[in-house]
Amino acid sequence: MRGVIGEVEEKLRSNEYKMTPKREYVLRVLLENKDKHLSAEEVYNLVKIKAPDVGLATVYRTLELFSSFDIIHSMDFGDGRKRYEFGVDNGDGHRHHHLICVQCGKIIEMNEDLLEDLEERVNRTYNFTISDHELKIFGRCSECMPKNKKE
Structure with a gap:
């Protein structure tokens, strides 16, 4: 997990962003739940367990930031809620x-x-x-x- 966090940190840094502790909490939740398709609210509830001071707005902003750098992928499964996946690239661009x-x-x-x-x-x-x-x-x-x- 540490290696992936370092890669994400480097990607953020190369785009003039920092890996803040709050962003790292969001990233860790996504990594720990790789096999799930979590909504922002579900990510928030899991982050809140480890870091009660992280707000829902911070989680939304972090998810959008990670999406913008293709760290995660968001999708809608027809229920009107965005869901997020980590590590969706299988190497061939699909x-x-x-x-x-x-x-x-x-x-x-x-x-x-x-x-x-x-x-x-x-x-x-x-x-x-x-x-x-x-x-x-x-x-x-x-x-x-x-x-x-x-x-």
């Missing part, structure tokens, strides 16, 4: 995709790139080079599927 349960809100990450053929077709047909894409598929997870199709 993010993973998400399956979103419309009943319970569960989010399942898919690491398969299902859109390679479409990207090639878009490039060829429209002379358009895609730098990134994001796919969200809405439906019901296995826990929310009716056990009996008669329902």
Whole structure:
């Protein structure tokens, strides 16, 4: 974790920002919850446990700062709330995709790139080079599927 914090600190410094203790608390919460898609309020509640003096506005500003430098990625899963992910770059410039349960809100990450053929077709047909894409598929997870199709 220390290495990642150092990398983020260097990225901030190279853009004339400092890694303040409050920013580090936000970063640590994001790192400790890498597998989750936290809202700003959820980040705030987790930061508040360790640093009660950190305000919600500070968390919002920090999340926006981290987003602006591609340290984290924000997305909306259809519930009107921005959610944040740390370390979304998988090395080829594409993010993973998400399956979103419309009943319970569960989010399942898919690491398969299902859109390679479409990207090639878009490039060829429209002379358009895609730098990134994001796919969200809405439906019901296995826990929310009716056990009996008669329902």
